[in-house]
Amino acid sequence: MSQPPEVSRGPVVTPVRVVIALCxxxxxxxxxxxxxxxxxxxxxxxxxxxxxxxMAWVLISTALTGLAYKLWQRDQRARKGGAGR
Known part of the structure; x- marks a missing residue:
């Protein structure tokens, strides 16, 4: 019998990713x-x-970029954890 086609996991828009984009x-x-x-x-x-x-936006941008990075890391860990199930 033939194997079912694998579903491609393309880019997914989630609320966390919207927050990352806004940051x-x-x-x-x-x-x-x-x-x-x-x-x-x-x-x-x-x-x-x-x-x-x-100059204030230099500091704000640093904080927002750091927040976006942490959110991205958490999102990637959650996606990898959910893919193994």
Whole structure:
């Protein structure tokens, strides 16, 4: 008898993967939307808003990328654990 065709496990959209995508896209959107931060006020410790907003996004981007990485690792472990059943 012939074997049944194997089902291809292609990309699957899950809520965790949507969160990962949002974590990775948010810094790009924030930096590309220049009109939201192209101003000088409010100043923070003498720095115009334009500069400290961008520097804050460096830290925020680091945190979001780290979160996305941890979520991706957890998602991959869950997929491998579920594939063996």
């Amino acid at each position: 990775l896209v948010a810094p790009f959107v924030a930096m590309l939307w220049v009109g939201s931060y192209a101003k000088t006020d409010p100043a923070f410790i003498g720095l115009p808003f334009f500069y400290w907003y961008q």
